[in-house]
Amino acid sequence: MRLPRRGHRPGIRARRVVAALTAAIVAAGLGAGCTSESQVPSIGYATDAVISSYNGGTTVGWASGSPAVFGRVLTGFFYTGPDGQQVADTDVGTAKEVPGEAQTIQYRLSPDGVYSDGIATSCDxxxxxxxxxxxxxTRDGAPLFDSASTAGYEDIERIDCEPGSKDATVVFRPGRRYVPWRTLFAAGELMPAHVATQATGVANLIGAVRTGELVALGKLADFWNTGWTMTPGALDASRFPSAGPYRIGSYSESEGLVLVANERWWGAKPETGRIVVWPKGTDLAAKIGDNAVGVIDIGAGSVPELPLDGFSASTIPGRGAEQLVLSTGGVFAGVQPRRALAACVPRKALFDSLGSVPERPERGIGSAMLNAHIVQQDSLFYEAATGAAQKYATVDPNVKAGELTVRIGYRTPDARRAATVRAIADSCRAAGITVVDAGAPDFQPTRLAEGAVDAVLGGTAAATGPAGASTEVAAMSALRTGNGSNVGRFGNGRFDAITDQLAADNASASQLGLLTEAENLLWSELPSIPLFATPRLIAFGTGLRNGVAGPTQGGTGWNMDRWRLTR
Known part of the structure; x- marks a missing residue:
């Protein structure tokens, strides 16, 4: 079996996943070398991401799972590996921290880097x-750009960049340090500036940013927010150039999202010239029956009774945190109703029936119900920092909320999340809480902020599909005041200060104290109710080589350019 991509070696957890999922693949690959089997020119990839935006940095793009679909289309200096770790993508360029009074990162894009439309990648x-x-x-106090998260980027003082240059020096604010800087300018985040300038007529983007010229920035923001929206049908190809091994070929409901080899890609040529992405809402059983799917990565139990006889399949705990994200307005404007709901949610029963995987690990991710809002289950600090969760470890039969109706929204169809809502409704009825299933096929987490629902059932940062990483950046961002991914509009100055400190100080003693304080605060205020590590069903068709499970925000498509299928 070939290494997944560019010599990257999976970590310990990924190796366990590989052992469980790829034994049959290796055997099939060895057999293919001894038979007349030929390579299949196209591989179908089924995911529960929702393809609604090319721009994974927007609130909608992030929540829909764009990074899991376009990670090998819009590449960055780093990508999310199968363990959730940040891995350097040296095809794109190099990034290194350099000594200085202020934290400084030097970025150098590959001299060969060019978009599929022929425009060179640049520090622009x-x-x-x-x-x-x-x-x-901002304009009138509101952000111009609808960013899902400002984590790390808000700490940058300036970027030294000459228009069109391959070099950029990123300088952070004086006295400010951002430890997880490798999460910045990553896969799915670097959007083609030249497309925005052409569409808006703003010729000097760097000048507009330097001077803060609001008219020009407003035009750029409007395009960044909605200019890369995707709906099935005809796409203006000029707006969607690629800087990765694949580019968009077409997108339709009947044919899926077709990714084809990018002829201008300067790195290793993709093993397979065509990948067809089938998003959430696809009749997956029918596609499998038509032999149109070679890789599956979806929430376990979300699509029942799939015919998987021709696959090597496994259910494994994901990095995403299955949770209820609660509004802090409407029926949940006060903390007491949120506490009443938490007291009747059967968290352990939900884990046992819907969140536990067949080969449950003894410790770490997926070993028990999730007792943390931001701390990773495999963190050394997890047990010590999560004592406050014990108050909600079991259902309190004495809790009474009066007459309270709670509408829980999520993207349908999803059999597991529907069962989750039913179980919560049954458990909370005695407390006087009426739970309404507000799932919908077009549901967006932003409906929580709009007041259309009272809670969202989803993954980390309310994500619909693939979610989670080895850092706590997304989880913390989703609870930080003003961030787009904070769809519940929770705001707490002390929590914001804690996240600032956590990002700047990685000393163990400091981390433990801060994480414990954060969890105590969050279990008191309850902007969300953690349930369990989201179980993922990941399957590879017989004859698929180089498939490595990625139960993270990057999805199993993290190395799709190395996939090869023979039949």
Whole structure:
């Protein structure tokens, strides 16, 4: 079996997953070398991501799972590996921290880097991404850019970049340090600045950012927010150039999202020239029956009774945190109703029936119900920092909420999440809480902020599909005041300060104290109710080589350019 991509070696957890999932694949691959089997020119990839935006940095793009679909289309300096770790993508360029009074990162894009439309990659793309995600540009007090998260980007003081250059020096604010800087300018985050300037007529993007020229920035923001929206049908190809091994070929409901080899890609040529992505809502059983799917990565139990005889399949705990994200307005404007709901949610029963995987690990991710909002289950700090969760370890039969109706929204169809809502409704009825299933096929987590629902059932940061990483960045961002992914509109100054400190200080003693304080605060305020590590069904068709499970925000498609299928 070939290494997954560019010599990357999976970590310990990934190796366990590989052992469980790829033994049959290796055997099939060895057999293929001794028979007349030929390579299949197209591989179907089924995911529960929702393809609604090319831009994974927007609130909608992030929640829909764009990073799991476009990670090998819009590449970055780092990508999310199968363990949830940040891995350097040296095809794109290099990034290194350099000594200095202020934290400074030097980025150098590959001299061969060019978009599929022939325009060279440049530091303009970094400046555009920073401008969009820094949170510093506002109009009437509201952010111009609808960014899912400003984490890390808001701490950047400036980017030294000459228009069109391959070099950029990123300088952080004085006295400010951002430890997880490798999460910045990553796969799915670097958007093509030249597309935005052409569409808006703003010729000097870098100048507009430097001077804070609001008219120009407003035009750029409008495009960044909605200019890369995707709906099935005809797409204006000029707006969707690629800087990865694949580019968009077409997108339709009947044919899926077709990714084809990018002829201008300067790295290793993809093993397979065509990948067809089948998003959430696809009749997956029918596609499997038509032999149109070679890789599956979906929430376990979300699609029942799949015919998987021709697959090597396994259910494994994911990095995403299955949770209820609660509104802090409407029926949940006060903390007491949120506490009443938490007291009747059967968290352990939900884990036992819907969140536990067949080969449950003894410790770490997926070993028990989730007792943390931001701390990873495999963190050394997990047990010590999560004592406050014990108050909600079991259902309190004495809790009474009066007459309270709670509408829980999620993206349908999803059999597991529907069962979750039913179980919560049954358990909370005695407390006087009426739970309404508000799932819908077009549901977006932003409906929580709009007041259309009272809670969202989803993954980390309310994500519909693949979610989670080895850092706590997304989880913390989703609870930080003002961030787009904070769909419940929770705001707490002390929590914001804690996240600032956590990002700047990685000393163990400091981390333990801060994480414990954060969890105590969150279990008191309850902006969300953690349930369990989201179980993922990941399956590879017989004859699929180089498939490595990625139960993270990057999805199993993290190395799709290395997939090869023979039949």
């Amino acid at each position: 793309d970094l400046v555009f991404t920073w401008a969009a995600r820094s949170g510093r540009f």
